[in-house]
Amino acid sequence: MLTQDAPVRIRPKGEADAAACLELLLRVHATDGYPMHLTAGEVPGFFTPEHEAAAWVAERDGAVVGHVALHTPPEDPTLELARDATGLPLERLALLARLFVAPELRRSGLGRVLLRHAAGQAPGLGRRAVLDVGQALRAAVALYEAEGWRRVGELHLPLDDETMLDLWVYVSPES
Numbered sequence: 001m002l003t004q005d006a007p008v009r010i011r012p013k014g015e016a017d018a019a020a021c022l023e024l025l026l027r028v029h030a031t032d033g034y035p036m037h038l039t040a041g042e043v044p045g046f047f048t049p050e051h052e053a054a055a056w057v058a059e060r061d062g063a064v065v066g067h068v069a070l071h072t073p074p075e076d077p078t079l080e081l082a083r084d085a086t087g088l089p090l091e092r093l094a095l096l097a098r099l100f101v102a103p104e105l106r107r108s109g110l111g112r113v114l115l116r117h118a119a120g121q122a123p124g125l126g127r128r129a130v131l132d133v134g135q136a137l138r139a140a141v142a143l144y145e146a147e148g149w150r151r152v153g154e155l156h157l158p159l160d161d162e163t164m165l166d167l168w169v170y171v172s173p174e175s
């Protein structure tokens, strides 16, 4: 249910979208504290795709209003936990990552659309989508639970001597 007047279109992210995506993520960071435990100055580094296999934006009236990606790093603690839970090898898993929606469009169904779109594209890469989410990110956790993703474990990754990144790990519903 997308209740906004102008239609929203999901399309592959292009190089020309980089600045608009970053601008949107900085707004999300200011509103939601995602990405967690980072300053605004660290957000561009976080967003720079290192192992991005595919990414999509949501566009409305020519503006980027949402983003989601699939990452395929060769090794990663979340993938390793998901491998143990699913029995699938790492090369058959993809990390669904960098999901965010413009603050003014929340609860209109766009997060769900982006999540389903990316997870639905993973089999085309020969992979099953899995993800991690900060335990404090209540809206995102609620979305994954509502969409039938299965929580398979948690991770506590030390960021420095004082800060711990507490994550839940989820695997997508079996198709």
Ligand SMILES: CC(C)(COP(=O)(O)OP(=O)(O)OC[C@H]1O[C@@H](n2cnc3c(N)ncnc32)[C@H](O)[C@@H]1OP(=O)(O)O)[C@@H](O)C(=O)NCCC(=O)NCCS
Residues within 6 Å of the ligand: 028, 032, 034, 098, 099, 100, 101, 102, 105, 106, 107, 108, 109, 110, 111, 112, 113, 132, 133, 134, 137, 138, 139, 140, 141, 142, 143, 144, 146
């Ligand atoms: C998580 C996020 C992408 C959800 O986007 P959204 O477009 O608002 O979500 P949707 O409208 O598609 O919500 C679908 C369902 O998820 C659940 N949900 C979403 N946000 C929720 C909230 N704030 N509280 C409770 N449930 C929520 C509900 O079940 C909702 O269905 P309903 O509206 O019919 O009750 C958005 O809140 C966001 O960008 N958050 C900041 C970035 C972030 O945390 N990203 C996740 C990184 S792992």
